[in-house]
Amino acid sequence: MALPDSDVFVRLERFYDAVPRDAAVAEDIGGFVLFVRRGSTGWPYYARPRLGAETPSAADITAVRRRQRELGAPESFEWVHETTPDLLAVARSAGLAVLLAPLMVLERAALVPDLPLPGAKIRFLDPAGPGFGADLSASRAVANLGFGTAHGTAPTTTAAPAGPRERDALPPLGEDAVEEQRGRHAGGRFTGAVVESPADGILASGMCQRVGDVAEIAGVATLPAARRRGFASQLTASLARHALENGVDLVFLSAGDDDVARLYSKVGFRRVGTACIAEPAPAPL
Incomplete structure (x- = not known):
């Protein structure tokens, strides 16, 4: 039996938040959590909206990008549109280009x-x-x-x-x-x-x-x-x-x-x- 999509989005948010934590340090910056990889190996992580936080602001995006530049990390952000729908307009207004990738689950x-x-x-x-x-x-x-x-x-x-x-x-x-x-x-x-x-x-x-x-x-x-x-x-x-x-x-x-x-x-x-x-x-x- 297929899960309701609302349950899927909740589980995906928990997954996205958990995946980097064994290989990265999490820094809360405004409405975002920035994952900073430990050491010089592995994937350079990104910033995502914090679980349970309000939609991040353009100022939050600016603050995260400043911190990413300090770290020499990619100025990268990821989120699910259906979970944080207002962030798309905020991101674009803050000078970000956004790739809209189809999110798919297995039947x-x-x-x-x-x-x-x-x-x-x-x-x-x-x-x-x-x-x-x-x-x-x-x-x-x-x-x-x-x-x-x-x-x-x-x-x-x-x-x-x-x-x-x-x-x-x-x-x-x-x-x-x-x-x-x-x-x-x-x-x-x-x-x-x-x-x-x-x-x-x-x-x-x-x-x-x-x-x-x-x-x-x-x-x-x-x-x-x-x-x-x-x-x-x-x-x-x-x-x-x-x-x-x-x-x-x-x-x-x-x-x-x-x-x-x-x-x-x-x-x-x-x-x-x-x-x-x-x-x-x-x-x-």
Whole structure:
């Protein structure tokens, strides 16, 4: 039985607030909580509306950005529009450009079955295995090339030439970053998976991060040269199934745009809202 969307949004807010706390320091600034990563490894986090707080003001945004600049952190904000609907106008008035990403939850009964992939297979990363560091580095390289930026925003579906050679040319992750990820995978917080072929190695990658019985699928990307072969869709389905089989009952993701959302809808996800991802608008030429 599907959960009411109002319950989903409450659970998502708790998830979003909990995810960074084991790897970041939380600083309350006005109506926001700014997550500041510990050390030099890991993802540079963002600011989100504080649980239970009033809609943040433009002054709050200015104060957070000032603090982010002091820290050398990205001036990044995230929130769910349906939970904090007035923040969109405030953010835009404060000079932020906002990406409106379809927010989707899995309909368990609609999840597609595992299907064979042409010339490839899906494999889950083993944090205890000797190849974990190499797998993680290749996965990160695939994501960088698939998203087209160092941090990634939304993957495209247009075929492009970057392939195994470009993947292997990117530098590997440092030992500290690998060990941090090893601990998170071993503890069940993260689950990584890849699509690989005997000839070309890792062609697609993705991960699932979990807090309690809620899990988010994120970072699903395919090498540009390997697109349009169903890798990302099947990898997403496999990650979702793995989460369900391990006690999760709410699986969600944020699609990069409406075209990507349509692909995920074919896997078994439905749109329930909009995830807002904001950063400073580029200066006019």
